Amino acid sequence: MTTPQRDETDPGGSDTRAVPQDRYDLRILHAVRQVIQRIDIDSRRLAARHQITGPQLMALVTVVEKGPISAAGIAKQIYVSPSTLVGILGRLEGKGLVERRRGQADRRVVHVSATEAGRALAAAAPYPLQYALRRALKHLSVAEQQQTADSLERLVRLLGAEDIAPEPVLRIGPADALPAPHPTGHVTGQ
Secondary structure, eight states, X not given: OEEEOOOTTOTTOOOOOEEETTOHHHHHHXXXXXXXXXHHHHHHHHHHHHSOOHHHHHHHHHHHHHOSEEHHHXXXXXXXXXXXXXXXXXXXXXXXXXXXXXXXXXXXXXXXXXXXXXXXXXXXXXXXXXXXHHHHHTTSOHHHHXXXXXXXXXXXXXXXXXXXXXXXXXXXXXXXXXXXXXXXXXXXXX
């Protein structure tokens, strides 16, 4: 028995391929592809309309909401490494959206504040996908949220991807530029 699976976020409903209900591998891959496509569409739309990436917007919104805030504080809030954040802040500063200042008491601490242009962009841009997910999850029970997280984490283990650090930006490129497959060549986490 097959049921047509359609991407509900695609207003044209262009995906009319039938996915057999008993082919869990295909259903899972189909769902993962839809999530990846959603991330890609949102990222492209954000870049085209506001000339900013998702991670840059997350950092900017954090600065607007919590700032002035230390660079380390931003990194913790948006779950990126301090070294990744340095690049993000450099691009935001280059666009005139944030300012960085060294602390008076401790020169090693960098405080970040939003400029007027940064506050305006944060107010005009859509919330990053992470925040949309957080809002959507509030409609699920705690048990459903836990089950979703557990299932996705298990999928990561099944694919042997637990050693891959999550990047704040999805990188798509030629296959030879991608990380090597899991070294053992077998499915893990069963």
